[in-house]
Amino acid sequence: DAGVTQSPTHLIKTRGQQVTLRCSPKSGHDTVSWYQQALGQGPQFIFQYYEEEERQRGNFPDRFSGHQFPNYSSELNVNALLLGDSALYLCASSLEFGGRPGGIQYFGAGTRLSVL
Amino acid sequence: AQKITQTQPGMFVQEKEAVTLDCTYDTSDPSYGLFWYKQPSSGEMIFLIYQGSYDQQNATEGRYSLNFQKARKSANLVISASQLGDSAMYFCAMSPSGGYQKVTFGIGTKLQVIP
Numbered sequence: 157d158a159g160v161t162q163s164p165t166h167l168i169k170t171r172g173q174q175v176t177l178r179c180s181p182k183s184g185h186d187t188v189s190w191y192q193q194a195l196g197q198g199p200q201f202i203f204q205y206y207e208e209e210e211r212q213r214g215n216f217p218d219r220f221s222g223h224q225f226p227n228y229s230s231e232l233n234v235n236a237l238l239l240g241d242s243a244l245y246l247c248a249s250s251l252e253f254g255g256r257p258g259g260i261q262y263f264g265a266g267t268r269l270s271v272l
Numbered sequence: 273a274q275k276i277t278q279t280q281p282g283m284f285v286q287e288k289e290a291v292t293l294d295c296t297y298d299t300s301d302p303s304y305g306l307f308w309y310k311q312p313s314s315g316e317m318i319f320l321i322y323q324g325s326y327d328q329q330n331a332t333e334g335r336y337s338l339n340f341q342k343a344r345k346s347a348n349l350v351i352s353a354s355q356l357g358d359s360a361m362y363f364c365a366m367s368p369s370g371g372y373q374k375v376t377f378g379i380g381t382k383l384q385v386i387p
Binding site: 191198199200214244248260262265266268 | 305309317318319363374375379380
């Protein structure tokens with residue numbers, strides 16, 4: 157049973173560029189969430205996708221956008237990159253009706269983005 | 273809004289000993305889930321254990337147990353018989369009930385297991 161997979165594992169970009177990160181959820185999961193983890197911090201929620209729609213968003217600017225495809229995979233796009241966007245980007249998948257209050261999210265290994 | 277507080281930036285434990293990692297939380301949601309995740313240096317966030325706010329029993333998963341004290345809003349993780357492979361960052365987290373499963377994380381505790 158494949159877990160959550162993310163690509164690429166590492167990425168180097170320069171300020172002002174745009175980047176796309178990809179995520180395939182765990183088999184059977186229908187909900188994908190994205191998190192940003194700066195060095196020395198806990199992950200911060202960016203947004204969540206369910207049924208191909210963004211349904212909840214954290215405190216991130218519109219430069220951060222996403223998409224969910226019919227097969228539940230997802231992309232995170234960041235435009236006009238800033239130095240402060242350098243972080244580990246984690247994707248998590250879960251089941252909408254997982255039977256437990258608050259659900260359980262399973263994470264991928266992340267994409268480490270460096271903005272120079 | 274939900275908030276997780278982890279007050280131990282770093283902890284040391286001798287191999288084969290038990291260790292407790294502290295976590296307190298704050299929420300106005302009547303129903304929620306509490307989690308612990310392990311993050312090795314590779315970066316992957318590994319799910320360890322879950323506790324529902326209405327669960328009567330404290331959760332256990334192998335060597336991991338969650339000491340849940342609802343009135344004190346604490347959800348401490350106990351790792352028994354520590355192993356060298358337990359050295360990692362540990363994050364306490366929570367999520368409200370319902371479909372909007374946004375997870376709020378603490379800042380983490382770095383655990384180092386000493387041979």
